[in-house]
Amino acid sequence: xxxxxxxxxxxxxxxxxxxxxxxxxxxxxxxxxxxxxxxxxxxxxxxxxxxxxxxxxxxxxxxxxxxxxxxxxxxxxxxxxxxxxxxxxxxxxxxxxxxxxxxxxxxxxxxxxxxxxxxxxxxxxxxxxxxxxxxxxxxxxxxxxxxxxxxxxxxxxxxxxxxxxxxxxxxxxxxxxxxxxxxxxxxxxxxxxxxxxxxxxx
Amino acid sequence: xxxxxxxxxxxxxxxxxxxxxxxxxxxxxxxxxxxxxxxxxxxxxxxxxxxxxxxxxxxxxxxxxxxxxxxxxxxxxxxxxxxxxxxxxxxxxxxxxxxxxxxxxxxxxxxxxxxxxxxxxxxxxxxxxxxxxxxxxxxxxxxxxxxxxxxxxxxxxxxxxxxxxxxxxxxxxxxxxxxxxxxxxxxxxxxxxxxxxxxxxxxxxxxxxxxxxxxxxxxxxxxxxxxxxxxxxxxxxxxxxxxxxxxxxxxxxxxxxxxxxxxxxxxxxxxxxxxxxxxxxxxxxxxxxxxxxxxxxxxxxxxxxxxxxxxxxxxxxxxxxxxxxxxxxxxxxxxxxxxxxxxxxxxxxxxxxxxxxxxxxxxxxxxxxxxxxxxxxxxxxxxxxxxxxxxxxxxxxxxxxxxxxxxxxxxxxxxxxxxxxxxxxxxxxxxxxxxxxxxxxx
Numbered sequence: 029x030x031x032x033x034x035x036x037x038x039x040x041x042x043x044x045x046x047x048x049x050x051x052x053x054x055x056x057x058x059x060x061x062x063x064x065x066x067x068x069x070x071x072x073x074x075x076x077x078x079x080x081x082x083x084x085x086x087x088x089x090x091x092x093x094x095x096x097x098x099x100x101x102x103x104x105x106x107x108x109x110x111x112x113x114x115x116x117x118x119x120x121x122x123x124x125x126x127x128x129x130x131x132x133x134x135x136x137x138x139x140x141x142x143x144x145x146x147x148x149x150x151x152x153x154x155x156x157x158x159x160x161x162x163x164x165x166x167x168x169x170x171x172x173x174x175x176x177x178x179x180x181x182x183x184x185x186x187x188x189x190x191x192x193x194x195x196x197x198x199x200x201x202x203x204x205x206x207x208x209x210x211x212x213x214x215x216x217x218x219x220x221x222x223x224x225x226x227x228x229x230x
Numbered sequence: 231x232x233x234x235x236x237x238x239x240x241x242x243x244x245x246x247x248x249x250x251x252x253x254x255x256x257x258x259x260x261x262x263x264x265x266x267x268x269x270x271x272x273x274x275x276x277x278x279x280x281x282x283x284x285x286x287x288x289x290x291x292x293x294x295x296x297x298x299x300x301x302x303x304x305x306x307x308x309x310x311x312x313x314x315x316x317x318x319x320x321x322x323x324x325x326x327x328x329x330x331x332x333x334x335x336x337x338x339x340x341x342x343x344x345x346x347x348x349x350x351x352x353x354x355x356x357x358x359x360x361x362x363x364x365x366x367x368x369x370x371x372x373x374x375x376x377x378x379x380x381x382x383x384x385x386x387x388x389x390x391x392x393x394x395x396x397x398x399x400x401x402x403x404x405x406x407x408x409x410x411x412x413x414x415x416x417x418x419x420x421x422x423x424x425x426x427x428x429x430x431x432x433x434x435x436x437x438x439x440x441x442x443x444x445x446x447x448x449x450x451x452x453x454x455x456x457x458x459x460x461x462x463x464x465x466x467x468x469x470x471x472x473x474x475x476x477x478x479x480x481x482x483x484x485x486x487x488x489x490x491x492x493x494x495x496x497x498x499x500x501x502x503x504x505x506x507x508x509x510x511x512x513x514x515x516x517x518x519x520x521x522x523x524x525x526x527x528x529x530x531x532x533x534x535x536x537x538x539x540x541x542x543x544x545x546x547x548x549x550x551x552x553x554x555x556x557x558x559x560x561x562x563x564x565x566x567x568x569x570x571x572x573x574x575x576x577x578x579x580x581x582x583x584x585x586x587x588x589x590x591x592x593x594x595x596x597x598x599x600x601x602x603x604x605x606x607x608x609x610x611x612x613x614x615x616x617x618x619x620x621x622x623x624x625x626x627x628x629x630x631x632x633x634x635x636x637x638x639x640x641x642x643x644x645x646x647x648x649x650x651x652x653x654x655x656x657x658x659x660x661x662x663x664x665x666x667x668x669x670x671x672x
Contacts, residue, residue, distance in 0.1 A: 133530075174538055174539060174540065175528075175529045175530035175538055175539060176530060177530050177531060179582075185579060186579070189579035192314070192579065193579070193582070196583070197531075200299055200306075201299075202299070206311070211307065211309070211354070215354040215355065216306075216307065218354040219307050219352045219354055220305075220307070221381070222351075222352055222354075222377070222380060223295050223296070223307075223352065225380035225381050225384055226380055226426070226429050226614075227429060227596070227598075227611055227614045228273070228295050228296075228520060229295075229296065229305070229520070229599075229600065
């Protein structure tokens, strides 16, 4: 199964929350598991696929829709597509979810203050000074996911821990296979039977 | 470390005081035999993993013998490769210390490690239970047994009796082989035959059944002989720890928590389907895994999950309130010893994978998570008679003064590492040794 079925792993969250970092790291792990991986990073997409789009609601929705369409097409051809985009509006994210067979939403959660302190691109400082309009979290809203498949708290977890949680979620959903999966089906039956004989699984 | 799986501290004290375990009694003169708190839940996979990582399940990720898959609600069985924290032998290896580990539950498949490891329960294959692989032929030649055959032992006194002694004999033989022929700084061996005896015959023994009492005494006499041999065989100056992962007591009733959830409206199954988590109705708000683990049926995490995140807290609050009234209909007593919320029980990167709340076991009431149970309360299953306890495991450290306060399984890895003079920051537990130990340890 590993490497055969495509899916879309959508990292959403404020700027500076850690979406790109996590997407790259998870992508590396998935590649090692045999998946064909493509990371669609929001900044790169805006420079290429979505040149000319601004940060109005309409443009943001168009940005997300385009990313979602490309991701869906890649996923339909067996690619594990990792999207790292703020994607601040729930409706737009849900439309992508509805258009893709296998969609996993990862909410990369960090408090605004933490993101602003990190400020990896210097944008928060500019936004708070009023130099960058329509900045998510400062002058534009971010609609938190209500039911993401995974939530990682990058203010309290290590990157390794967050990566592992995402991978665990994918493994437990059957989207990817743990390379160390141990039990054959007959062994699994054996394990179940031994536990049952001692009164477990009751 | 010698583990006696499931052997209660209170029982051990009584038996040694009665003069029936002379070697253990002699050892216990040189230190203190104290109760040890088990894990939550108090099952061997979780408990021994807590022992060998120094973390609670929030750190090591093993919350029970089974978990529930999110994509189908089917059960799956975690194994050693799902342990998310380093084992004490790996931490010791960073300082060049070599370990031998025999029959420690939760260590299948055998990992590549610095030393020797033979997996314990649940290990379906001896071939994948041995590191290094070169040891396998020697174990096979001695007829080494990973476990008693619980199928045939359950319900057959004679088969249980024969299997217990035979399995213990091969365990002893393997310990002797490895103790004498391997270089080691840390040696861990666990006797699990004790737990098997207790699962099947604890009730009978406690009720004074002559055959059960006699078997208990003969079997533990053999364990005591093994301990006596071990204590003599150890090189001078070896620190010796004897412990268990949980205790045992009489079971009066099974308590089927999923049946209770159905009665209380938390759980239902697809109309016409056989009751099972695979057919859970998405409108269900809570399901249970044994023993005593409760999970909110979250939307998004599982395809048949229906509780939005914003409603989880309210569901948990209602569940906790209802659990406060889960009582034996005959006696009116609570069938558990209290509810523990996830954030209070579990600490670490895997905590979010744990149950939203657990109930602590209460002696007499075995918590069961089977989805198909027709009623909440039932007598113990046929062939079984005994249950784990969570606060009556035992701990003995030869020649040591132990610190005061409750001691838990997570405290043993830090203790071992301290005795090995290996630094290991970041463990949840802390050494059981009192500050002045260097003055009293031999």
